[in-house]
Amino acid sequence: MSIQRVVKPSTRKGKRVLEAREPATLEGPKQTLLFYGRKSSDVIRHGLKDLYSLKKPDAKLLSRKNDITLFENANPIEELCRKHEASLFIAGSHSKKRPNNLIIGRMYNYNLLDMVELGLDSFKSLSEFVGPKITVGTKPCLIFNGPAWDQVEDLKHLKSIFVDLFHRENVENIRLQGLEHALCFTAISDNKILLRSYKVLLKKSGCKTPRVELKEMGPSVDLMFRRSKLASEDLMKQACKKPRILKVRKRKNVSRDGLGTLHGRIHVGKQNIPSLQTRKMKGLKKTAEEKRAEKKQSKRPLTVQNDTNKPVASKKRRVE
């Protein structure tokens, strides 16, 4: 990828840094920025720390307060996310009007895409639960319970944000013993969500698939849906565009038979052009003589001859 900049980078390292920021077809895991707002409470402080520990290799927790009111002005957060190269952010704040407030948002192309505001209630932190914790960087299983996730428009969006926030990264392979974390989101009403985090314990079941047992690991929190700023439909569509290279295209002339062997057609027989039906016209009609001659030919006994009306069957070969 070339860098289209007015000022060229002067060092190799600088060039590499800039190249890493260029848009790419395949993107790595999204970075998350966690920061405090104007004022924060104990719950918010512990909540952000817990979220940070769940997200750890792909997250950054800023320790200072930031005088940012996101729903009034989104520019500062765009700047902040650009600076830290993050496309997800979680802001925690506490005020009289909105106690224990958590804002989760996404960026697209360094601009704000959407954000939701959640209130934390009956929070229990990760350290309050005794027992083993997960290893850093584990890909969690995401479970969404409740019919509201598919029915309420806000929750549909929230689901997308939660998946984006926690799914980490698309992977090809996954170690079966490494599946040790489950995040459960239960929507009990239109605006109340219960978040529980469990450690997965695999027990012997007597067959190949193990029996699953869960042990609550923390954090556990009840979330209240407050304000939201959702993306416009066309911006979302633009953001969700799949690169052309990744789209699966149909391979032509290749087929599989019942036994699973791959067949490729490598040669098509010559087409019989004279028998092609073209546009019907008076001038091209067969004369009486021609018709008679044809009739005579058809009356003759069948000889070994290529069927002229059908194209010659195509040859098929096995493809290794």
Next chain:
Amino acid sequence: MDSFISTILDNSLKEANNSITVDKHLQLEYDVGTLLAVDSNNLNLKTLMDNENEYLLKLSRDNVQLLFNEIWKLPTDRIDESIVAKLPQSNYIVPRSRALPKPKPLTKWEQFAKLKGIKKNKKTKQSWDEQLNKWVPLYGYKRAQAEKEKDWVLEVPATSDPMEDQFLKKKTGKRENIAKNEFQRLRNVAKSRNIKVPRLGLTNPDLSSSKELQTAVTLTRSATASLGKFQNKLPKEKDVGLTKIMSDSNRKRKSIAFSSQEERRNNLNTINFVLNKKPTFNVEKAIGRRLKKHMTNPKSQSNKQLLNTKRKMSFHKKSKNKGKKKNEKQNRY
């Protein structure tokens, strides 16, 4: 005895299956690629209120079990002594963090080369220098050193001033070349980003064309508060006009005819212009041909007649000019 053992085996198998099967009213939606399961069954709100955590634990366990059953169905592989499952492509679409990469815009040269079918031929990184008797790199490390060794003496061209410093000339020439390249790069960047820049082309006074110089002169003159309105001009100097230089898009478009009459008139003008076109008449050629004809059989035409023809030709010439003016008028519409 045999039947006894088989019943025990059957029972244990059933138990095993029981331990991993979960009954659900509605099937769960899975996206195994993102390890996601969505359970849209109604919640039992009463038990949830009574014993929240226990209910959630049970519900989650069942759903995780169902998801794991799906995962364990996937084909597995052994990598570094651990069993891995091959995950399918995830269907849950998540927005990208940055826009899709665009193809690199072609530079002006690349565009031209593509049009003309010029292909880049790769030069070797090092070439043998006969003079220095060693391999010299095309650019980079040790190139400048080799150049220095080679150019310890420079020839003074016969046409140039003998007192001119050739080393200095070479140095400044190189510097100017670098500046020109940088200018072209910036111009390409501006073009690719659709930034309008003045057509200022003073890269090298020796190389720039009169047009470029004229542009530069006009621009410099207009750099006053009154946009050069009161600036003196050289005698016989052509004024390019600032607006013309600043951008091509400033050119006014032909206004659309708003009345039907006007439109009719415009169309008629166009038709007249096309239909009244006469073949171009090369006067000199015609005279030459006539003269030649006259020379070959002088008896047929007198000198007087020739003179008359000449007059006729001149008349034709005049009328042709008139036509031209008319055409110009029509072109304006």
